[in-house]
Amino acid sequence: MTTTDTTYPLQFELTPTPAARADAEREAMLADPGFGKYFTDHMVQIEWTVDEGWHDAAVVPYGPLSLDPAASVFHYAQEIFEGIKAYRHADGSVWTFRPDANGHRLQRSAERLALPKLAVEDFVESLKQLVAVDEKWVPSADETSLYLRPFMIATESFLGVRAAHRVGYYVIASPAGAYFTGGVAPVSIWLSTTYSRAGKGGTGAAKTGGNYAASLLPQEEAYQHGCSQVLFLNSTDGAYIEELGGMNVVLVYRDGTIVTPDSDSILEGITRDSILQLAEDRGHRVERRRVSIDEWRDGVASGDIVEVFACGTAAVVVPIAELKGDGVSIVSPVAGPDSLTLSLRAELTDIQYGRRPDRHGWLTRLDA
Numbered sequence: 001m002t003t004t005d006t007t008y009p010l011q012f013e014l015t016p017t018p019a020a021r022a023d024a025e026r027e028a029m030l031a032d033p034g035f036g037k038y039f040t041d042h043m044v045q046i047e048w049t050v051d052e053g054w055h056d057a058a059v060v061p062y063g064p065l066s067l068d069p070a071a072s073v074f075h076y077a078q079e080i081f082e083g084i085k086a087y088r089h090a091d092g093s094v095w096t097f098r099p100d101a102n103g104h105r106l107q108r109s110a111e112r113l114a115l116p117k118l119a120v121e122d123f124v125e126s127l128k129q130l131v132a133v134d135e136k137w138v139p140s141a142d143e144t145s146l147y148l149r150p151f152m153i154a155t156e157s158f159l160g161v162r163a164a165h166r167v168g169y170y171v172i173a174s175p176a177g178a179y180f181t182g183g184v185a186p187v188s189i190w191l192s193t194t195y196s197r198a199g200k201g202g203t204g205a206a207k208t209g210g211n212y213a214a215s216l217l218p219q220e221e222a223y224q225h226g227c228s229q230v231l232f233l234n235s236t237d238g239a240y241i242e243e244l245g246g247m248n249v250v251l252v253y254r255d256g257t258i259v260t261p262d263s264d265s266i267l268e269g270i271t272r273d274s275i276l277q278l279a280e281d282r283g284h285r286v287e288r289r290r291v292s293i294d295e296w297r298d299g300v301a302s303g304d305i306v307e308v309f310a311c312g313t314a315a316v317v318v319p320i321a322e323l324k325g326d327g328v329s330i331v332s333p334v335a336g337p338d339s340l341t342l343s344l345r346a347e348l349t350d351i352q353y354g355r356r357p358d359r360h361g362w363l364t365r366l367d368a
């Protein structure tokens with residue numbers, strides 16, 4: 001096994017970029033960031049080799065990586081990533097949300113992809129280091145953030161099929177507005193009955209590029225049908241709901257019970273976990289269990305299911321208006337301003353942006 005748990009805090013060396021964007025250029029990007037279009041002036045990189053473990057931690061100018069064409073990530077997709085945001089508070093300080101949870105998830109993904117584990121404290125430090133130098137890139141307009149994308153790739157030049165002996169970890173950052181162009185407007189979802197995202201014993205619970213590669217063709221189908229995301233069912237019999245291409249799914253019942261799929265082939269979303277905690281705090285019953293597509297259809301038809309929403313770091317919380325597929329149309333009630341969906345979304349974002357007390361200790365300051 002090639003996994004290594006570093007026990008020392010890494011020291012980062014900074015090489016400032018000679019080509020930082022001018023204030024006016026950066027401000028123009030921050031004024032209309034979209035999602036994943038622009039990147040900040042610097043990035044983090046850390047090397048790992050089987051002999052030396054993690055070393056050479058650095059913050060360097062943002063720019064292309066130079067990799068040998070035989071680097072195994074290109075051939076065998078030994079890759080994992082994370083997604084986490086930095087939020088600007090009203091007093092100008094910059095915070096992130098539950099970074100330990102992302103750090104632990106990166107370790108679980110590393111384990112499944114036979115990549116080395118980065119210590120959680122080094123993961124959190126890597127975010128702090130990047131935000132310290134690119135702090136001006138954290139936007140301050142409502143609902144904007146700096147999206148941080150840590151990732152780890154197999155960089156060894158070797159075509160034999162085994163876990164790489166050389167690995168790189170990087171963090172890049174991109175100012176972000178709403179993931180969906182409609183903001184919190186309800187979205188339509190395409191139900192894929194042809195393709196699975198992940199199989200039993202596969203990599204579905206890991207945040208690895210291959211899962212997203214598998215989602216791209218059905219995602220194109222979704223766009224062709226006017227839908228913004230694709231919903232996957234379990235691969236064995238297609239009877240149970242798994243998750244969307246890049247978000248988890250939650251159903252709200254009339255009696256206040258909140259239900260979300262439990263499966264070992266979906267990503268354990270940190271947004272979902274936080275939303276469910278907030279709902280539990282309010283006295284809602286929360287059930288993590290198998291949810292069939294029939295339960296969704298019948299529940300909406302009978303009026304027992306009153307809201308359905310998707311959630312994830314990039315998209316936050318978005319109501320689902322309709323689930324469409326071959327011969328399928330399940331139209332959920334519209335989540336109005338008083339809906340549980342929007343009220344939980346507001347509570348979560350209020351905590352993230354420092355507008356409400358952080359009673360669970362979820363925030364970590366990044367710029368100090």
Ligand code: PLP
Nearest residue numbers: 246247248267269270271312313
């Ligand atoms: N499921 C998938 C496939 C995702 O890509 C994401 C986004 O990261 C999620 C769920 C939600 O996870 P989180 O809330 O931790 O961002």
Ligand code: COI
Nearest residue numbers: 083084246312313314315
């Ligand atoms: C995230 O929410 O961080 C993701 O990785 C999902 C992706 C669709 C952007």
